Amino acid sequence: MSRLPGSDARLAVSTVIFALEPGVTPDGVEHEASGPRSLWIPLVRRLREPGKDRWALPGGWLGAGEALEAAAARTLEETTGVTPAYLEQLYTFGAPDRSPAERVVSVVYWALVRPEETTGAIDDPNVRWFDPDDLPALAFDHNMIVEYALARLRTKLGYSQIAHAFLDQTFTLAELREVYETVLRRPLDPANFRRTVEASGALVETGEVRTGTPHRPPKLYRPAEPADAGANGLFRVPIAPHLRKQS
Amino acid sequence: MSRLPGSDARLAVSTVIFALEPGVTPDGVEHEASGPRSLWIPLVRRLREPGKDRWALPGGWLGAGEALEAAAARTLEETTGVTPAYLEQLYTFGAPDRSPAERVVSVVYWALVRPEETTGAIDDPNVRWFDPDDLPALAFDHNMIVEYALARLRTKLGYSQIAHAFLDQTFTLAELREVYETVLRRPLDPANFRRTVEASGALVETGEVRTGTPHRPPKLYRPAEPADAGANGLFRVPIAPHLRKQS
DNA sequence: GCAAAAGTGTTGGAGCTACACCCATGC
DNA sequence: GCATGGGTGTAGCTCCAACACTTTTGC
Numbered sequence A, B: 001m002s003r004l005p006g007s008d009a010r011l012a013v014s015t016v017i018f019a020l021e022p023g024v025t026p027d028g029v030e031h032e033a034s035g036p037r038s039l040w041i042p043l044v045r046r047l048r049e050p051g052k053d054r055w056a057l058p059g060g061w062l063g064a065g066e067a068l069e070a071a072a073a074r075t076l077e078e079t080t081g082v083t084p085a086y087l088e089q090l091y092t093f094g095a096p097d098r099s100p101a102e103r104v105v106s107v108v109y110w111a112l113v114r115p116e117e118t119t120g121a122i123d124d125p126n127v128r129w130f131d132p133d134d135l136p137a138l139a140f141d142h143n144m145i146v147e148y149a150l151a152r153l154r155t156k157l158g159y160s161q162i163a164h165a166f167l168d169q170t171f172t173l174a175e176l177r178e179v180y181e182t183v184l185r186r187p188l189d190p191a192n193f194r195r196t197v198e199a200s201g202a203l204v205e206t207g208e209v210r211t212g213t214p215h216r217p218p219k220l221y222r223p224a225e226p227a228d229a230g231a232n233g234l235f236r237v238p239i240a241p242h243l244r245k246q247s
Numbered sequence C: 001g002c003a004a005a006a007g008t009g010t011t012g013g014a015g016c017t018a019c020a021c022c023c024a025t026g027c
Numbered sequence D: 001g002c003a004t005g006g007g008t009g010t011a012g013c014t015c016c017a018a019c020a021c022t023t024t025t026g027c
Helices: A068-080 A115-119 A142-157 A162-166 A173-184 A190-200 B068-080 B115-119 B142-157 B162-166 B173-184 B190-200
Strands: A010-020 A039-045 A059-061 A086-093 A104-112 A127-130 A203-209 A219-223 B010-020 B039-045 B059-061 B086-093 B104-112 B127-130 B203-209 B219-223
Touching: A010 A068, A010 A115, A010 A142, A010 A162, A039 A068, A059 A068, A068 A086, A068 A104, A086 A142, A086 B086, A104 A142, A104 A162, A142 A162, A142 A173, A162 A173, A173 A190, A173 A219, A190 A203, B010 B068, B010 B115, B010 B142, B010 B162, B039 B068, B059 B068, B068 B086, B068 B104, B086 B142, B104 B142, B104 B162, B142 B162, B142 B173, B162 B173, B173 B190, B173 B219, B190 B203
Parallel strands: A010 A104, B010 B104
Antiparallel strands: A010 A039, A010 A059, A039 A127, A086 A104, A203 A219, B010 B039, B010 B059, B039 B127, B086 B104, B203 B219
16 A cells, blocks of 8 residues: 555644742742742653753654544643643644654644642653743754743733633632733732723632631632633633733 | 554645635626625535535645645645735644544645735636635535634734735725725724724835826825745734724 | 731723814816 | 815723722731
8 A cells, every 4th residue: 555645744742831830849949039930831851862851842642533632631641740721722833854854743732730730740850840931942843832832821811711720710819910920921900900800701709708818818709601611722702801911 | 664653644734715806706707796895715626535526625635845834835726726925824623533534634724815816716617716704515624614714814804914915015095994894894994994004004105196096096005014024924923903803 | 006918999091983074186 | 166085183982001099807
């Protein structure tokens, strides 16, 4: 049987996984507080050529009969031990020379994970968490991919509810605001932030407050909808009409 | 040699091609003027199973050593005879059951073509132009793909300069406005449109005017930049801050 | 009471919509 | 001149940034 056209490239799936740094690194080292937290992405060390010993995005080959999104969820769980709260296709990279020797087309996804997910992360010297704004030289074209994913995350934060995927089921407005401030790397006015978020209708009060704080107890909120509604991420509904990347 | 993982799916490339209906169909039939023009996309009739005799997006298999974007440009030229003025990746569709019998992953692009490009289009009964808002049942999942491309076109029109790709190198503001009105399917205020576009800095006056009109001769403009600058479409710069899909 | 974060009120400006109005050409 | 699209002016509205201010808790 002759080789079919369209079959000479191998199909891989990779994922850029974003989490919020818990304030303590996985090594248990305290982190000094310039900003209280920062964005954090896990990378895996390549154990084989090509790109041996370099850090790379978690990923793997597409399985037979496996949906693309399922492959992304599977490979990121296998390699890093985290489960995504949000998963969306980013872009497909297929330059002929992006991997030496063989042709690889990578369908890249990006994911957000909650803090408790990262505690179940694999404790492995070949998995390490990095600041996506300060990366070493990665394998293949992965630096460019992370840069693109970061731009998409920052843009999408402004017109969707994806910030919820960084948080627990209930949270305070200050916690939600901290997500925005961390990702956008700029402070936001608490008063205006409150009004904008409340007007968007994306949150509902739980009726509870968080006690034990040294100050006035803040109300707890939860997302207005299950947050994962909307099939495969193609047609998601924009909500909040501001909070752009630029001031 | 055993079959490698990641190779059991065939990689195809398809393109959703948008043009402005010239006011006359390719058959030479005059078109009545409710709206003066409308969006227009070319589809090809499938001559083989699966989906035989249904209309489908132009496309083909990815060639060995061929870049994804190059494959999109090649296959749309081969099947429909048009050359794109703008080409950007849309999404990769890979549901296991989207094509019967064999696994096909399709990297889908979308393109804009100028009116003169469509005059060089192939005159073939197996290529026909359709209104994307009024399509028959297409092969595979192509109805959904067109719907998604249409949403992306309408959204992107509001924050980029892609409208220029529908027009010649120089054009009047009325012609540019007609592009927006056609794509967004709503009338725009000429006065406000002018100010918005001028403020965006996306256009420069050529100093010429268009003569031969029955009224005051309008100024001619050209895009401020070569319009195709920006590599592979990943990092394009948003410009015009309004003209949304919704009023 | 005091400090600090939660939460509310208010003002001013930017930008957009709607629409009135003037300009320049062909006939 | 007059019809018509090209092009300018402007009032009013909405929305948001900035910031002053009040509320509620722990200590």
